[in-house]
Amino acid sequence: MGLDTLFLIGYAVLGAMLASLLACVPALHVYNVAGLVIVASAKLSGVIPSGEALAMFLLGMVTGYATLNTVPSIFFSAPDDSTAFVVWPGQKYLMQGRGYEAAALTGVGGLGGLLAVVAFSPLASSVFPTLRAIVSPHLGWILAAVAAFMLLSEWPKGGDRARTPLGRLAEAWMSLGAGLLTFALSGLLGFMLMYRSVMPTEVAFQNLLPAFVGLFAIPGVIQNLVARTRVPEQHLSASLDVTPELVARGVFAGLLGGSLAAFFPVVTGGIGGLLAGHATAQRDDRLFILSQGASKAVYYVGGLLLFFVPGLGLARGGMAWMLSTVYAPGTPRIYLTAVAAVACAGAISFFLLLWFSRAAIALLRRMDYRWISAATLVLLVTLVLAWTGPGGLLVTMTATGIGLIPVAFGCRKMNAMGVLLVPITLNMAGVGAGVAHWLGLI
Amino acid sequence: MATCPSCGRYFPPYTDAFPLCGARLSHRMTIHAMRLTALGLAALGLILLWWFAAHTPVPAPKISQAQATMNFAYVRVEGLVTRPPSFDSGADTLSFWVADGTGELLVSSYRSTTQGLIKAGLVPGVGDRVSVEGTLRIRPDSASLTLSSAQALHIQRGQATLMDIGQIDAGAALRAVRVRGQVRAVRSPYKGLTLITLRDPSGDIDVAVPEEIAQFYGPLVELHPGQSAEATGAVTLYRDTPQITLGRSDALYALADSVPIASAARVADLGTRVGQWAVVRGAVVQVNPFSAGVRLMLDDGTGCADVVLWRDLYAVISPTLELIEGTQVAVQGQVSLYRGAIEIEPELATDVTLVAAALPTAPRPTTPSEPTQLSQITPGDKRKLVAVRGKIVTAMLFSQGIKYWLDDGTGQVILLLWQEVLDQAPDLARLAKGTQVSVTGTVDVFEGEIEVVPKSAADVQVQP
Numbered sequence: 001m002g003l004d005t006l007f008l009i010g011y012a013v014l015g016a017m018l019a020s021l022l023a024c025v026p027a028l029h030v031y032n033v034a035g036l037v038i039v040a041s042a043k044l045s046g047v048i049p050s051g052e053a054l055a056m057f058l059l060g061m062v063t064g065y066a067t068l069n070t071v072p073s074i075f076f077s078a079p080d081d082s083t084a085f086v087v088w089p090g091q092k093y094l095m096q097g098r099g100y101e102a103a104a105l106t107g108v109g110g111l112g113g114l115l116a117v118v119a120f121s122p123l124a125s126s127v128f129p130t131l132r133a134i135v136s137p138h139l140g141w142i143l144a145a146v147a148a149f150m151l152l153s154e155w156p157k158g159g160d161r162a163r164t165p166l167g168r169l170a171e172a173w174m175s176l177g178a179g180l181l182t183f184a185l186s187g188l189l190g191f192m193l194m195y196r197s198v199m200p201t202e203v204a205f206q207n208l209l210p211a212f213v214g215l216f217a218i219p220g221v222i223q224n225l226v227a228r229t230r231v232p233e234q235h236l237s238a239s240l241d242v243t244p245e246l247v248a249r250g251v252f253a254g255l256l257g258g259s260l261a262a263f264f265p266v267v268t269g270g271i272g273g274l275l276a277g278h279a280t281a282q283r284d285d286r287l288f289i290l291s292q293g294a295s296k297a298v299y300y301v302g303g304l305l306l307f308f309v310p311g312l313g314l315a316r317g318g319m320a321w322m323l324s325t326v327y328a329p330g331t332p333r334i335y336l337t338a339v340a341a342v343a344c345a346g347a348i349s350f351f352l353l354l355w356f357s358r359a360a361i362a363l364l365r366r367m368d369y370r371w372i373s374a375a376t377l378v379l380l381v382t383l384v385l386a387w388t389g390p391g392g393l394l395v396t397m398t399a400t401g402i403g404l405i406p407v408a409f410g411c412r413k414m415n416a417m418g419v420l421l422v423p424i425t426l427n428m429a430g431v432g433a434g435v436a437h438w439l440g441l442i
Numbered sequence: 443m444a445t446c447p448s449c450g451r452y453f454p455p456y457t458d459a460f461p462l463c464g465a466r467l468s469h470r471m472t473i474h475a476m477r478l479t480a481l482g483l484a485a486l487g488l489i490l491l492w493w494f495a496a497h498t499p500v501p502a503p504k505i506s507q508a509q510a511t512m513n514f515a516y517v518r519v520e521g522l523v524t525r526p527p528s529f530d531s532g533a534d535t536l537s538f539w540v541a542d543g544t545g546e547l548l549v550s551s552y553r554s555t556t557q558g559l560i561k562a563g564l565v566p567g568v569g570d571r572v573s574v575e576g577t578l579r580i581r582p583d584s585a586s587l588t589l590s591s592a593q594a595l596h597i598q599r600g601q602a603t604l605m606d607i608g609q610i611d612a613g614a615a616l617r618a619v620r621v622r623g624q625v626r627a628v629r630s631p632y633k634g635l636t637l638i639t640l641r642d643p644s645g646d647i648d649v650a651v652p653e654e655i656a657q658f659y660g661p662l663v664e665l666h667p668g669q670s671a672e673a674t675g676a677v678t679l680y681r682d683t684p685q686i687t688l689g690r691s692d693a694l695y696a697l698a699d700s701v702p703i704a705s706a707a708r709v710a711d712l713g714t715r716v717g718q719w720a721v722v723r724g725a726v727v728q729v730n731p732f733s734a735g736v737r738l739m740l741d742d743g744t745g746c747a748d749v750v751l752w753r754d755l756y757a758v759i760s761p762t763l764e765l766i767e768g769t770q771v772a773v774q775g776q777v778s779l780y781r782g783a784i785e786i787e788p789e790l791a792t793d794v795t796l797v798a799a800a801l802p803t804a805p806r807p808t809t810p811s812e813p814t815q816l817s818q819i820t821p822g823d824k825r826k827l828v829a830v831r832g833k834i835v836t837a838m839l840f841s842q843g844i845k846y847w848l849d850d851g852t853g854q855v856i857l858l859l860w861q862e863v864l865d866q867a868p869d870l871a872r873l874a875k876g877t878q879v880s881v882t883g884t885v886d887v888f889e890g891e892i893e894v895v896p897k898s899a900a901d902v903q904v905q906p
Contacts, residue, residue: 441496
């Protein structure tokens with residue numbers, strides 16, 4: 001291992017440490033910070049001297065974020081699209097005083113997922129190009145099937161309280177209908193963002209930032225503000241209520257979901273986790289939390305690692321898309337360096353997760369939960385306004401309305417992924433432009 | 443006992459918060475209000491976004507302004523198509539380059555958009571001014587735009603100007619032009635490209651026909667050398683040499699009327715037309731085979747000029763046109779100077795046309811009736827016509843023909859039979875040692891050796 005490689009891994013570790021800190025800021029997504037880093041790197045060539053160093057720094061950031069974003073999603077209930085599924089069991093643990101254990105379980109799952117990614121990395125350059133060649137012509141219907149499954153697998157809720165059968169049917173369909181409405185409205189929003197965004201073209205690479213903040217982050221924060229929930233005293237557990245067999249099952253399920261999310265466009269960690277959860281018939285909360293931890297780690301980190309696989313040239317996930325504008329990898333050396341960087345950054349991030357979880361618990365003891373939520377809301381709005389201007393704020397406002405529908409009607413937040421699934425699936429089916437034209441967008 | 447509004451479980455009275463789920467019990471917002479707020483916010487926001495999207499123009503940055511942070515921006519770019527579009531029929535992808543004066547951008551379309559463009563006859567060609575709308579994709583060293591739909595491409599085809607071929611230079615690059623000329627050559631330097639050379643009196647130019655246009659606009663008319671045709675396209679440069687690149691199949695078609703490519707000239711005036719093309723009428727007064735073909739001396743009464751027929755051209759002409767002394771021909775070709783002598787160099791068989799066949803003549807008075815002794819032929823006899831007789835003593839093949847060493851007992855000379863002569867009588871290439879031959883030919887000297895060179899196979903008589 002040369003000094004150059006150590007130097008690059010050092011950048012990844014630095015990235016992981018920075019992201020670990022930032023990931024604890026509720027609803028601050030790593031992609032938003034990465035955008036700033038990329039813009040700044042052009043002006044700070046002395047700090048980040050090369051494209052490779054920048055790539056490793058961002059890879060470290062993603063690794064750190066994928067592990068540490070558990071902290072705000074569990075303790076401050078501010079999820080992103082990949083952790084929206086973790087919130088409910090995580091919140092359940094939090095309300096039982098077991099938030100630290102939930103965070104640690106997610107971390108264990110994430111660490112297992114990263115280990116699997118590293119173990120699989122030597123095969124990537126032979127497996128993924130073939131897989132890509134097979135799958136690419138079928139992406140349209142595969143994504144349509146994913147969207148259909150996501151909608152059809154939603155279970156009717158609350159259909160047992162109304163007095164009449166019709167009333168019960170209406171109640172049962174209310175959440176299902178809300179899910180469909182969320183999906184449709186977010187899809188409509190996605191079309192507008194993809195074809196005629198109101199945001200300045202100079203920040204087009206952050207087109208989805210205000211939408212994701214509105215769809216996933218702000219509704220959770222608003223929910224915290226209006227629910228006026230009191231967080232009970234948290235217990236810092238010295239052990240975890242899991243067996244090695246349970247960890248293996250959780251990591252396997254997460255690996256499955258994360259791999260789907262990392263490889264297929266638009267399918268995020270949450271959707272991948274949903275598919276894997278159904279595929280492996282999870283019923284245990286611990287298993288679910290473990291698998292979600294593994295899933296988001298594989299989704300974020302594995303997805304970005306695909307970008308480095310020699311001969312593949314696959315940009316999956318927001319970070320890879322952003323990085324691809326300024327850096328093109330391709331050598332086996334840089335790929336192996338990236339794998340080593342993930343291993344180092346992942347290990348450090350796990351310990352930082354435990355430390356930051358304790359810090360979050362300490363903060364919860366000292367501060368009102370609602371103050372943290374209010375500060376988060378202010379931070380999010382400021383971030384959107386600073387990055388994308390008034391146009392972005394309008395998008396966030398709209399997306400918040402759509403993102404609140406699942407909160408208010410009790411359906412899956414994941415339906416809001418229609419923002420990507422609908423326009424991209426229709427584009428792949430060759431009808432996207434027709435729909436955009438029909439909508440008067442082009 | 444009442445139930446918790448959050449989890450539905452029974453709770454004891456006089457408490458502010460339910461201990462099991464942590465929910466506060468007073469000053470709660472109703473779910474109904476939250477639902478209405480969510481739906482109202484979503485609907486209002488979408489309407490506003492749609493209104494802004496539909497009523498604001500698509501941003502139209504310059505290509506040079508494209509930067510990493512503009513990745514995925516939906517923009518409009520206007521400019522000139524600078525290269526022929528390329529088409530991948532397997533993936534249904536079409537791509538072409540657009541330049542707006544500040545930079546160049548690759549524009550691509552996929553499947554349904556590509557099919558839509560082809561169906562609507564909207565595949566742009568080089569030199570077309572286009573406006574394209576789509577999503578920017580920024581790479582470390584390039585920028586590209588993915589066309590959003592077939593309707594997002596607008597083509598403004600420039601009015602083609604009828605030009606003389608000789609007027610077209612590098613300064614006309616990307617201009618739409620129309621030229622008329624005669625097809626001089628049709629060739630394919632590599633699969634996917636056909637080059638058709640068109641000539642008019644002012645010069646010649648290659649018309650580049652990319653294979654793809656047949657897929658977009660149907661098959662191209664089949665043209666042959668000698669036909670007259672008209673081509674409309676954009677001027678492009680290949681290694682700084684202008685050529686015309688076709689954008690559509692129907693932009694090249696055969697003309698019913700022949701386009702003259704050279705004006706008539708007298709031999710006496712050819713000196714002022716070196717480098718140009720000219721048509722000369724005259725009589726063949728000499729036929730001189732040489733290593734790479736045949737040189738005709740043409741006399742039009744004002745002077746003599748050499749007509750150079752390279753071997754491949756002569757091989758095409760000679761079976762149908764007897765080029766002997768006295769034949770009246772019209773020859774068109776490029777006028778050049780070679781070692782101080784005026785030459786005309788035809789390109790195609792159609793450049794040499796028969797005006798009148800040579801009249802049957804009595805045996806040429808210049809032909810010597812008696813054979814000359816070989817020992818009497820000296821280098822001073824160069825260009826003289828001689829008759830010789832002798833036995834073949836040695837033979838040597840070379841790339842352009844065959845050499846026989848003749849011996850008549852008094853001396854030796856070389857009998858040089860050029861390939862053109864051998865083509866007329868292939869048996870002459872197989873003369874055995876000791877064969878007696880009589881030859882009438884011109885004396886030549888090559889590297890100090892005396893050669894007798896017959897003009898045709900008829901000048902060589904093999905004795906039984």
